[in-house]
Amino acid sequence: xxxxxxxxxxxxxxxxxxxxxxxxxxxxxxxxxxxxxxxxxxxxxxxxxxxxxxxxxxxxxxxxxxxxxxxxxxxxxxxxxxxxxxxxxxxxxxxxxxxxxxxxxxxxxxxxxxxxxxxxxxxxxxxxxxxxxxxxxxxxxxxxxxxxxxxxxxxxxxxxxxxxxxxxxxxxxxxxxxxxxxxxxxxxxxxxxxxxxxxxxxxxxxxxxxxxxxxxxxxxxxxxxxxxxxxxxxxxxxxxxxxxxxxxxxxxxxxxxxxxxxxxxxxxxxxxxxxxxxxxxxxxxxxxxxxxxxxxxxxxxxxxxxxxxxxxxxxxxxxxxxxxxxxxxxxxxxxxxxxxxxxxxxxxxxxxxxxxxxxxxxx
Numbered sequence: 001x002x003x004x005x006x007x008x009x010x011x012x013x014x015x016x017x018x019x020x021x022x023x024x025x026x027x028x029x030x031x032x033x034x035x036x037x038x039x040x041x042x043x044x045x046x047x048x049x050x051x052x053x054x055x056x057x058x059x060x061x062x063x064x065x066x067x068x069x070x071x072x073x074x075x076x077x078x079x080x081x082x083x084x085x086x087x088x089x090x091x092x093x094x095x096x097x098x099x100x101x102x103x104x105x106x107x108x109x110x111x112x113x114x115x116x117x118x119x120x121x122x123x124x125x126x127x128x129x130x131x132x133x134x135x136x137x138x139x140x141x142x143x144x145x146x147x148x149x150x151x152x153x154x155x156x157x158x159x160x161x162x163x164x165x166x167x168x169x170x171x172x173x174x175x176x177x178x179x180x181x182x183x184x185x186x187x188x189x190x191x192x193x194x195x196x197x198x199x200x201x202x203x204x205x206x207x208x209x210x211x212x213x214x215x216x217x218x219x220x221x222x223x224x225x226x227x228x229x230x231x232x233x234x235x236x237x238x239x240x241x242x243x244x245x246x247x248x249x250x251x252x253x254x255x256x257x258x259x260x261x262x263x264x265x266x267x268x269x270x271x272x273x274x275x276x277x278x279x280x281x282x283x284x285x286x287x288x289x290x291x292x293x294x295x296x297x298x299x300x301x302x303x304x305x306x307x308x309x310x311x312x313x314x315x316x317x318x319x320x321x322x323x324x325x326x327x328x329x330x331x332x333x334x335x336x337x338x339x340x341x342x343x344x345x346x347x348x349x350x351x352x353x354x355x356x357x358x359x360x361x362x363x
Contacts, residue, residue: 135162
């Protein structure tokens with residue numbers, strides 16, 4: 001009787017092993033099919049992107065292509081897998097800022113109270129540069145030299161496709177209005193309500209590539225009289241000799257860095273920390289260095305991937321190129337770099353960029 005029972009147990013165990021192996025075989029077969037489908041989709045997308053001069057971010061949205069070939073449950077699985085890495089990066093960035101703010105800076109976020117005047121006093125720069133879309137409940141803080149014109153064009157696209165109720169009430173013809181305008185029209189409580197309930201977005205950039213880009217575009221190219229005058233003013237300040245009106249300004253990069261390190265201000269190169277990310281946390285933090293991946297995930301996250309595409313932006317200054325950055329910073333003395341680091345160190349820390357220790361320390 002004992003031997004008979006043991007045989008039955010062994011038989012059942014063997015049967016269980018066979019069934020388990022069969023189940024895993026079917027699962028991996030399905031996985032291989034799905035993986036091959038992804039490869040086919042990626043190949044199709046690569047061909048499309050190669051034929052496009054810009055390679056725009058919306059080409060990374062594979063939802064339409066996949067859904068035409070795969071079942072809905074597999075499509076969902078693929079989407080989750082496609083954006084899994086981006087989701088993890090976003091979580092790291094958001095948590096990093098929260099940790100730096102609370103543990104190192106000892107700053108707690110403001111309570112969402114419509115009567116708290118700190119939303120006006122502490123967040124003045126943020127309110128002025130944060131654009132609102134009430135239809136999609138979005139807040140986009142624009143940082144100059146970080147794709148700002150592209151974000152404004154995108155908000156115009158969303159405005160054209162939305163109900164436009166609040167924009168029309170504010171008298172905005174192009175759909176661009178800021179939290180400062182909301183405050184002026186509806187009061188502080190309306191601002192706080194949006195900060196609390198809307199999805200807030202900011203894109204940042206390596207502080208020194210952003211600063212170099214601003215120098216080359218605004219003070220070398222001098223696109224208008226304002227920056228020609230500003231360039232002359234900087235030359236007068238750092239050289240202690242005014243430039244004759246007949247001469248074209250020839251501001252050198254090390255002179256510009258000296259001006260900035262001593263507190264010279266402009267919206268195009270001032271520290272991003274003045275947007276007060278510690279006082280009201282951002283929901284999404286993009287980096288210009290990972291722009292296409294970040295925009296693709298953002299569009300997927302807020303559900304606009306099939307509605308709009310990010311406008312084409314041209315970065316002609318090549319300021320983000322490592323060789324270009326090293327070439328310009330090689331002109332900077334260690335003393336001047338140390339002084340500049342003091343001004344921008346918080347941007348490096350809070351947005352998780354590596355602070356260079358000497359004028360060749362760029363990786």
